Amino acid sequence: MLVEIPDPNVILGVILPIFVGLFSLFAYLKIRQISGSNAQNKAEMERLEFYERQLIDMKIRLDAIDIESISNTPEIPRNFAGFEDKMHQSVPMATVREEKSVPASTQPRRTPNMSLDNTVEVVLGLITDRSMTSRDIQITLGKSREHISRTMKKLFEDGYVERNIRTKPYSYSITQKGRQKLGLDQTPTPEIAPQTA
Numbered sequence: 001m002l003v004e005i006p007d008p009n010v011i012l013g014v015i016l017p018i019f020v021g022l023f024s025l026f027a028y029l030k031i032r033q034i035s036g037s038n039a040q041n042k043a044e045m046e047r048l049e050f051y052e053r054q055l056i057d058m059k060i061r062l063d064a065i066d067i068e069s070i071s072n073t074p075e076i077p078r079n080f081a082g083f084e085d086k087m088h089q090s091v092p093m094a095t096v097r098e099e100k101s102v103p104a105s106t107q108p109r110r111t112p113n114m115s116l117d118n119t120v121e122v123v124l125g126l127i128t129d130r131s132m133t134s135r136d137i138q139i140t141l142g143k144s145r146e147h148i149s150r151t152m153k154k155l156f157e158d159g160y161v162e163r164n165i166r167t168k169p170y171s172y173s174i175t176q177k178g179r180q181k182l183g184l185d186q187t188p189t190p191e192i193a194p195q196t197a
Helices: 008-072 080-090 116-129 134-141 145-158 176-182
Strands: 161-164 171-174
Touching (some): 116 145, 116 176, 145 171
């Protein structure tokens, strides 16, 4: 059987375009990968810079908290043995223990059903002694969170209480106007006569 071998030019004409196509495909993929990695690297770098700024901010906050806590706490002794010796020297062995008075009622008092005006007066009465959060007031009165929130918002807008927004949850304290509503402040407000020229 006779097999006809084609011309070398024909063979070269078929094989050469295949190799050129493969080479151009390889070059295209490499160029695309490099240019795509630049855009991807840029996005990754922006993300890393964002996280780095977040970490720096957190580190600054933690340092501020540490400095604040160190300034608020007494100095911690470095040498425990020396501290123990100081304790033995400063405190006599025979000490009298004092009985601490414990308040009879640690449970907050609960108030039964009441009208809105009565609720306002009770809330103002609760916060006359010390500032309280809305959660404390809710537990004391036995009302819903929404009811207490609306009541506190109304009292704040009317000027009966002031809101401390530096802490979460907000704490509320009574104002002079609130004391007047309760009748605790009996001092009359002086009226200033208008001056005429």
